[in-house]
Amino acid sequence: MSFSVTETSSRVKWISGTLVITYALITMIPLVWIMMTSFKTPPDSISYPPKVFYEPSLEGYVNLFTTRTRVSPETLASLPPPENFAEEIVRNRDMVIAGPSKFSGRFLNSVIIGFGSTFLSVFLGTLAAYAFSRFKIPLADDLLFFILSTRMMPPIAVAIPIFLMYRKLGLSDTHLGMILLYTAVNISLAVWLLKGFIDEIPREYEEAALIDGYTRFQAFYKVVLPQAATGIASTAIFCLIFAWNEYAFAVLLTSGTAQTAPPFIPTIIGVGGLDWPAIAAGATLFLLPVMIFTVMLRKHLLRGITFGAVRK
Amino acid sequence: MEHCNVAEVELKNLSKSFGDQVAVIDMNMTIDNGSFVVLLGPTGAGKTTTLRLISGLEKADAGNVLIDGRNVDIETPAQRDVAMVFQQYSLYPHLSVKDNLAFPLRSPILKTSKSEIERKVTEVAEKLQISHKLNNRATELSGGEMQRVSIGRALVRDPAIYLMDEPLSSLDARLRADLRIELKRIHSELGSTLLYVTHDQIEAMTMATHVGVLQDGKLVQFGSPREIYEDPNSVYVASRLGLPRINILPADLFESMASNSGTIGLRPEHIAYGKGEPATVKRVEQLGDQTRLHLDFKGHAITALSPDGNPFAVGSTVKIQPENPLCFDDQGNRVAGSIA
Ligand SMILES: Nc1ncnc2c1ncn2[C@@H]1O[C@H](COP(=O)(O)OP(=O)(O)O)[C@@H](O)[C@H]1O
Ligand SMILES: [Mg+2]
Numbered sequence A: 001m002s003f004s005v006t007e008t009s010s011r012v013k014w015i016s017g018t019l020v021i022t023y024a025l026i027t028m029i030p031l032v033w034i035m036m037t038s039f040k041t042p043p044d045s046i047s048y049p050p051k052v053f054y055e056p057s058l059e060g061y062v063n064l065f066t067t068r069t070r071v072s073p074e075t076l077a078s079l080p081p082p083e084n085f086a087e088e089i090v091r092n093r094d095m096v097i098a099g100p101s102k103f104s105g106r107f108l109n110s111v112i113i114g115f116g117s118t119f120l121s122v123f124l125g126t127l128a129a130y131a132f133s134r135f136k137i138p139l140a141d142d143l144l145f146f147i148l149s150t151r152m153m154p155p156i157a158v159a160i161p162i163f164l165m166y167r168k169l170g171l172s173d174t175h176l177g178m179i180l181l182y183t184a185v186n187i188s189l190a191v192w193l194l195k196g197f198i199d200e201i202p203r204e205y206e207e208a209a210l211i212d213g214y215t216r217f218q219a220f221y222k223v224v225l226p227q228a229a230t231g232i233a234s235t236a237i238f239c240l241i242f243a244w245n246e247y248a249f250a251v252l253l254t255s256g257t258a259q260t261a262p263p264f265i266p267t268i269i270g271v272g273g274l275d276w277p278a279i280a281a282g283a284t285l286f287l288l289p290v291m292i293f294t295v296m297l298r299k300h301l302l303r304g305i306t307f308g309a310v311r312k
Numbered sequence B: 001m002e003h004c005n006v007a008e009v010e011l012k013n014l015s016k017s018f019g020d021q022v023a024v025i026d027m028n029m030t031i032d033n034g035s036f037v038v039l040l041g042p043t044g045a046g047k048t049t050t051l052r053l054i055s056g057l058e059k060a061d062a063g064n065v066l067i068d069g070r071n072v073d074i075e076t077p078a079q080r081d082v083a084m085v086f087q088q089y090s091l092y093p094h095l096s097v098k099d100n101l102a103f104p105l106r107s108p109i110l111k112t113s114k115s116e117i118e119r120k121v122t123e124v125a126e127k128l129q130i131s132h133k134l135n136n137r138a139t140e141l142s143g144g145e146m147q148r149v150s151i152g153r154a155l156v157r158d159p160a161i162y163l164m165d166e167p168l169s170s171l172d173a174r175l176r177a178d179l180r181i182e183l184k185r186i187h188s189e190l191g192s193t194l195l196y197v198t199h200d201q202i203e204a205m206t207m208a209t210h211v212g213v214l215q216d217g218k219l220v221q222f223g224s225p226r227e228i229y230e231d232p233n234s235v236y237v238a239s240r241l242g243l244p245r246i247n248i249l250p251a252d253l254f255e256s257m258a259s260n261s262g263t264i265g266l267r268p269e270h271i272a273y274g275k276g277e278p279a280t281v282k283r284v285e286q287l288g289d290q291t292r293l294h295l296d297f298k299g300h301a302i303t304a305l306s307p308d309g310n311p312f313a314v315g316s317t318v319k320i321q322p323e324n325p326l327c328f329d330d331q332g333n334r335v336a337g338s339i340a
Helices: A010-038 A042-046 A059-065 A073-078 A085-091 A103-134 A140-149 A155-169 A175-199 A203-211 A216-227 A229-245 A248-253 A261-267 A276-301 B047-055 B097-102 B114-127 B143-155 B173-190 B201-207 B225-230 B235-240
Strands: A066-070 A095-100 B009-018 B021-031 B036-040 B062-067 B082-085 B161-165 B194-198 B210-215 B218-223 B247-250 B263-266 B271-286 B291-297 B300-305 B317-322 B326-328
Touching: A010 A059, A010 A276, A042 A276, A059 A066, A059 A085, A059 A103, A059 A276, A066 A085, A085 A095, A103 A140, A103 A175, A103 A216, A103 A229, A103 A261, A103 A276, A140 A175, A155 A175, A155 A248, A175 A229, A175 A248, A203 A216, A203 B082, A216 A229, A229 A276, A248 A261, A261 A276, B009 B047, B021 B047, B021 B218, B036 B201, B047 B082, B047 B161, B047 B194, B082 B143, B097 B114, B097 B143, B114 B143, B143 B161, B143 B173, B173 B201, B194 B201, B201 B225, B210 B225, B210 B235, B218 B225, B218 B235, B235 B247, B235 B263, B235 B326, B247 B300, B271 B300, B291 B317
Parallel strands: B036 B194, B036 B210, B082 B161, B161 B194
Antiparallel strands: A066 A095, B009 B021, B009 B062, B210 B218, B247 B263, B263 B326, B271 B291, B271 B317, B291 B300
16 A cells, blocks of 8 residues: 555545535535425424425425415315316315415516626626726725725615615615615625636736737637636625525515515415425525526636646 | 738837836847847846837837837737737637637737638648647647647737747747747748747847847847857856856966956857866766866866867866957956957
8 A cells, every 4th residue: 555645545535525425414404304394284394293204295385376265165165176286285275276476576586686686796896806907096905995895894784774775766675776785785795706816817818819909808808708707607606695695685675576585485474374385495496596506607616627728 | 921021120218117126228129121039138137028018018118119110109019010929828728729829810900701710720730730739728738739829829910020928938948949940940931020039048049130138128239149159248248148158267367368358258169278278177078969178277167168089087187278268347348358
């Protein structure tokens, strides 16, 4: 058996691998529990001791997307047979579907506001970071510090001024208002992260393009952007996660047209008692977009793809 | 590359500092049509800065750059019509070799047609022997191949002048030798104007039609390689060229010298054997094509070339006498000197 200084031995690898996987499993328990609950029936979800094995049901999802009313057994018997599985599930509880719930609208709001503010933060952040990285800007260090300082207290500390300001400006409960708010919170992170990435791209790349007849903007677009893709992707994920999960401002500033999913999900109360499967179903669906987005961009998250064509 | 766009480039009193750091001072130089000018100087001498001033990536503090008689001070790098090979970071890692080569041709200024791009890229790839790598990503090349591609990126264009910043410095000796010959051949084929920057005296001697020697941002001598070698105007310039290096010795070391100068510069060919004063052979270095002698002469080390047949053994005594050495004053400037 040979030993190498730079290569970890297989035993160390095995132990660290086991530790990481164990930790990952522990942190995933709440997540798995929520997903499991979303497929339980309401009685199963509150049974004691908690059920780990149960017969899966879509009742939570049906309840999430519908509003229902209780009807008398006679009326129920007089109805035509159920048209689909949702109707069937609901009738088993002596109820009929009264109409769609607000969930899909709130979910769509989350998508618009989350992705909108992410796009805006990354777009503005990239331009600002490029300028800070490449041009001589008077007081650049002070400006960068100022940008960072906007995150030195919790954003919610300024909730009341923002609330009053938004009411005056008519931005309360609007998509635009929430997009601007989340962009304002995210922009400092975006500028700082992206500046780090752009600083690492050698200027010679752009200079070569300038000499070859490209304009500054074309050099930025054709040379800097593709090489900053890694940084842009990870910045976008951070921004999206914040905007997607934000709760406090959403509660304060939205109530109807622009309400996002986080303040909405806890308000799903079933007829008689909390409808845990429906809440869990909302949480599960709410997880998906960020997960998909992250998986889509994961290639860019592995750094080092674009760094290495450098002559050493 | 049928017709050729060649131009004369002129630097007039060009100066550039970065804060307190002087990079280029008061540089005057004329680069003739079709010449291959090599700027020679150690790291920090201002070579890169000179190229950046010509290409327009830096703004001069004072002085002008003239390309084809046209003052280009207010022109952008694109308008100046120059091509540059950078010392580092030459290829775009996100593009294939082919796209890297085509990149300059696709610029809004050149707007080359598809078929023309295809033709030029193929031609240059063949010239540089990288045709088989055209579809590789730039990151999948060896150092030598990367360097060929970055030279190729300049060659696909037909600029007024090619600027090359130590393009061979990162390569191993064999590749360097190959590419030296290649570059020289390409230059004579194209007949273009080329300004090449290096700290390697062999590159300067073998490729240049003119050599400029830089010292701390100053152009201290400009001339043909022979002129610079045979007639250097200072100790500094004399030490830049020649292997083994020129021996700088006190002028009064040899009895035969009329000591009107501070030091003398003794190249190996300035040493005659068999007459004069005795020196001790300290070490004999066999390099294959030549044999170097390390001599001790009155406490001074002298490096010389052994005459054919290497008649000297370590420890033996040999008589040497300077013949037509270069004479310098106390400041290291060349003075007329003679030998008795
Ligand atoms: N962007 C810069 N900022 C500050 N100093 C610089 C800059 N570029 C070059 N210099 C300085 O100018 C001098 C000449 O540099 P350079 O032209 O790169 O030399 P060379 O290419 O011959 O090694 C060096 O002392 C260097 O430190
Ligand atoms: Mg340099």
